[in-house]
Amino acid sequence: MNSDAILDIKNLRVIYQTDLETVEAINGIDLKINKGKTLGLVGETGAGKTTTALSIMRLLPERTGKIVSGEIHFAGQELLKMPLMEMRKVRGDQIAMVFQDPMTSLNPVMTVGEQIAEAINLHNADLSKAETEKRVENALLMVGILPSRKNEYPHQFSGGMKQRVVIAMAIVCEPGLLIADEPTTALDVTIQAQVLMMIRELRDRLGTSMLMITHDLGIVAKICDEVAVMYAGEIIEAGTVFDIFTSKRRHPYTQGLFDSIPSLSSRASRLQPIQGLMPDPSNLPKGCYFAPRCKHCMEICTKEHPKKVTEGTHTLLCHLYSDSATVQKPGGED
């Protein structure tokens, strides 16, 4: 059954270690992305989404970030055991990444054409200059930028255009997996929609699998096939988009995320945000990490860490669903 999976992460643990403290950034996550599918990784700031992405690329900060345990399989290779030189061939060619802020992720002293050409030449050293230029132009066309602008510098582009260039750089080698780390956060809403549509179109055209990191459930609904919700370095709920959006059996945290979205159809004077803050990752609570903020917190929640509950494609990490004695379901409230 794993033959379909392009990316398969098993029991990944990552810590950031300094002299003063050990931050447990990722605490044993399992993730799987099938060929051609898109997984949305959702969660609030500091949940470990970007750390997950950096772990896949093996780009964690060298001095502090450490992968304690786990396996990351990508297209039949184990990335964590790969020599660095091999890993460099994977980066950009087979797994590409789009960063959050297009304003800073382009080199200000190189023209956009040169930067795309560099991405091509890194992995295709034998390509002639003319061929490279042709591919640069194609890539720009694919993201909707006139090829004549390839000799311009990043500051001559608007934010949305810059993100298009960044995406062009990422897809130009036709990677098997595209990691998009909040690609639209730095853009305004109308441009967000354009860029998202473009990403979706390119993904479908190239058949690329995608890991979409976001905290916007709207984006998830638009683009993703599957969703994983992260909280304090754990995946507390995962499933297909259908599972997450329609199921009545939701993790209280996921429910909280949904309650934080303003709705057009219902009349509510206030949103219902999740109270409290994420626990200090250098000092996580003993039981369920969400227990201190949970409306449905039970005695067991503060003592024992919940185990995974699986129903078909839907996985939950919550004591509410760990046995048949059903408590009031949080999903029933709205």
Add this chain to the structure above:
Amino acid sequence: MRELRGDLMENAISQTDSATADKIVFKKQSQAKEVWRMYKKNKGAMIGLVLFSFILVMLAGANFIVPYSAATKGVFSQINQAPSAAHIFGTDSYGRDVFARVLYGGRTSLLVAILATMSSCVIGSTLGAISGYFGGKVDGIIMRSLDIFMSIPDILFTMAVVFALGANFQNLLIALTLAYFTNYVRLVRSQVLTLSEQDYVEAAKAGGSGSTRIILSHILPNAMGVIIVNTTLNVAKIILYESTLSFLGLGMPPPAPEWGLMLAEAREFMRAAPHLLFFPTMAIVVAASSINLIGDGLRDALDPQLKS
């Protein structure tokens, strides 16, 4: 699979309006041309360039410009003459033509200054980039060795080197390089430290670039402005430093003409023949400031963000 996707890429072109695609005119403007276009706009920089070119022409054509050699001595009546039609910069205490000595001396002075600056820039920048980019132990070793270099006063250090190796062109170059490369290490290291935190460096890593490529094509070009300005300032500084050394008798050995040496010799006759001091000083000032102006202009021209 790959070929298939390649086809899809090709199709991207045909999908957009082919009529517009035909009309696309590629702006083929080379980097050098672009830089020159920006450089021309800067008046100060152009003045600097004109002055510096003028100096270079004068120095190169010295043989045709002055009828005297730098070493032609005159009879007693010809010493310390004020500027006249025969000797436009006057004569020195040996009756030698000052104009000729300024021109021939400029050759050595400028050559030493430019070569020493270039070598200290290359050595210093390389070390600084390695130190800043890799950090950790490498950084520690490089920076601590540098501290040893820097704990000895520059002038003492250079004097020791020249004294040990002997005063000639080549050793002067070595001494000046050793005295100045430390500046570049610190300068470039601090630049690299900030620049390597930039997102585009992270993005380049994620794209599979190796350390060498990241340093050469992403970090150093972004530090270029600072390096160039510092380099041009350094040429000026080294001309002065060289003069100091000559003044102390550790530069080019006399009777070789050299600006600093001329100043040293002029010191004794400061009151009787101030022109001996004036002309070499003017030469140093003009050369140094024209190089500084060029540096300023280059920095602006090389920074694409300032282009309009």
